Amino acid sequence: MVLTHPSRQPGKADPRPKHIPSFHWNSLWVIMAASTLGLSLIAVVAITLVVYRHADAAINHSIEQNNAQITENVSASINSYIKEMVSISDNVTSLLGRYSAKELNSKLVVFLREDVETIAVFDSGGKPVVTTDKRTLRSDIEITRQSWFSGASTNGRRYLISQPHVQRLYRGEYPWVITLTRGVSWEEGGQTRSGIMIVDMNFTRIKDLCSRDLENDGYLYITNQQGDVVYHPKQQMIYAGILPEEITLASALKEGSSVVRTKDVQRAVCVKSLSNAAWRVIGVSSMNGLAAYGSGPGPYIVLSIVLLAVAILAGSLLLSREMLRPLHNLMALMGRMTGGEGTELAPVGGVYEVGQLGDSFNRMVARIRQLMVQVRTEQEQLHRSELKALNAQMDPHFLYNTLDSVIWLAESGDQKGVIQMVLALSKYFRLSLSGARDFITVEDELQQVEKYLMIQKMRFGDAFTYQIVCEPEVRKARTPKIMLQPIAENAIVHGVGTMEEGGVIVITARRSGEELELAVRDNGCGIKPEVLEHILESDAGARSGIGLKNVHQRIKLACGGEYGLKVESELDEGTTVRLRLPLRFEQAKKEGEQ
Structure with a gap:
């Protein structure tokens, strides 16, 4: 993808006065x-x-x-x-x-x-x-x-x-x-x-x-x-x-x-x-x-x-x-090209030697444009591959845990619970597939995490309750899919899942300036400071699991290096995980695939 000045057209010489060296x-x-x-x-x-x-x-x-x-x-x-x-x-x-x-x-x-x-x-x-x-x-x-x-x-x-x-x-x-x-x-x-x-x-x-x-x-x-x-x-x-x-x-x-x-x-x-x-x-x-x-x-x-x-x-x-x-x-x-200000073509004129030099420069610029498009395409393909790999990594992870829950219900003779859990799992995966799109609406993402919480509620019983709050203006905002489920899973497994009762998970979606903020808060046992300091690093301890790191990396790949997760935690008080995303809305049919 080539960025050009809005007043210029690719392939045409810049009409503005050129700088003459001192x-x-x-x-x-x-x-x-x-x-x-x-x-x-x-x-x-x-x-x-x-x-x-x-x-x-x-x-x-x-x-x-x-x-x-x-x-x-x-x-x-x-x-x-x-x-x-x-x-x-x-x-x-x-x-x-x-x-x-x-x-x-x-x-x-x-x-x-x-x-x-x-x-x-x-x-x-x-x-x-x-x-x-x-x-x-x-x-x-x-x-x-x-x-x-x-x-x-x-x-x-x-x-x-x-x-x-x-x-x-x-x-x-x-x-x-x-x-x-x-x-x-x-x-x-x-x-x-x-x-x-x-x-x-x-x-x-x-x-x-x-x-x-x-x-x-x-x-x-x-x-x-x-x-x-x-x-x-x-x-x-x-x-x-x-x-x-x-x-x-x-x-x-x-x-x-x-x-x-x-x-x-x-x-x-x-x-x-x-x-x-x-x-x-x-x-x-x-x-x-x-x-x-x-x-x-x-x-x-x-x-x-x-x-x-x-x-x-x-x-x-x-x-x-x-x-x-x-x-x-x-x-x-x-x-200007060295400074990254543009890749406009040079006018071919003047004496023969300068004309030949300008023609060679234009061929070089055309080749650079081609290589830039190729690199950008390859980078996008790489990002897509990494996202798909991470998504593929998340789906089996959740599936294994859910199947463990189904086995546990079946062993306990709760046939009705098995049926409800399988139906909830089916709806969850239907939302997860989402037409092979990488981006879905906040509304769909909240429905997906809700199905997940229903499944986990059936597993953990009265150990926790959950609440989902969404501002109406961000319901149609876009977000990479399967962002909240790993966070919610982490809140259950390492937070309220260790409590016999009284656990609370609150999921919110709101607008923060020009950004979309999704948050998952629990009142679990919290995270130790020395672990919290390195929670999002690639060599973080096993307590954080692969969920937080996976989501953090996918946000950066999909939205840019300035976005990602922010984790706040106090021992014996709970943990809050905030997801910072660009505030974007679906305005074109194919925009979700960009």
Whole structure:
């Protein structure tokens, strides 16, 4: 027999909210959430690092390309500029063959520009032949001793570009120039004369061309083929003897773009040789990648990872909680079943594994229900067998005593008494059989014990009298059969049966709260206290007989462990035996067989 909650139906899941276990660090919920977070963060960090490195490499590649492009553009601009200066020198050389020196002085003005400081021609002795303006040359300057003069006269090249220097040809003027020098010849007075022509280019133009902005603190500088610095933005440091490290490294580099590492800095270095001068233009840019943006992307990446971690943690907690909810519900059902609160089935749903677990749990519950019904049935069958065994034990016991009485009456010649006793015995057994029922009404039980007392009265004569009192409201109450007869027998045999006369047996049936109380009282000799203390125990003495114990055990088997006999006795005053039974009435046809 399965007990279920009145609001539930067997076989259906309990619709009430299930208990979700409290937080535990080692719970599957936390482990799943932590694992998801950990794996996600590892993936995010790995992807971020890959993307970061790829972006860093892409930015460095872009820096290197930009550095090479700007170097190429500046080299082309400087080449073009020097080509213009060479073209000016070619034009002046051409005019030398067509005009006299005096005529040429007035024509050179057209070649002057803001970036051209002076154009002049000197003969082999250093005497000026042609000048672009009327500025007075310094008399203390020996032209032939100037580096640009001696270099051009000894160099076999078409023209020579000098290092940057301060030109001191004119009084009070000290421009920073680069001098283009070339050897020239012209006809004068029927003679061929030779000399040196110079074109002083203002160095500011070269400086401006090299001042184009490069990324990441990049810069451009110029060296000659020997590695000497022609121009550098840190010119003062070079004059002070402090040579930047990249200059030394770049001097050994071939033309093209290279990556040079100096200490903890990686730089892109592009070397481009000029076609119109023995110079090399070198562009330098730091390859800092994303670090070039300073505090730009870095904090955003960290903040993005933190926000993503929080989102992943919240999402994984919610997702794992929902995924594990069927498992938590199943745990709650198991807990209630362990506590004996019910055996309802679990809903089969959720992920596949949880569904399979729920299905296994339902099969287990079904098997437990089956076993509970089987055990209950077996227990009821066992109780019935024990009751039948006890009843079978009582019937022969009384029968033996009654037959002894019949024999005694027959031996004494009391034929009428024998007939009355046999008739009373017949009615007694007719009531005892009671349709093979285990429970009968109180009214039938009192009739049965009355027949028994009639038989015993015939046997003992005037030794005792009896009285039966029953409240009307309990007449139809149910009681196991043959409850009062063994008690009455015990009152006669061990109580009033030892008296010659004056014995009294009173049997009552009444309601006591929600219980039925049957009592058998006699005024016999009573029971000794040491015997009374153990009267209902299985190893009680022979004086109590099997009657009291038999009735006590049958009441417990039929009605429950809280019911049974209570024996009160005083020596020389009598004994009262009370039977406590549940108050039940016959309301259904088959209820007596339950």
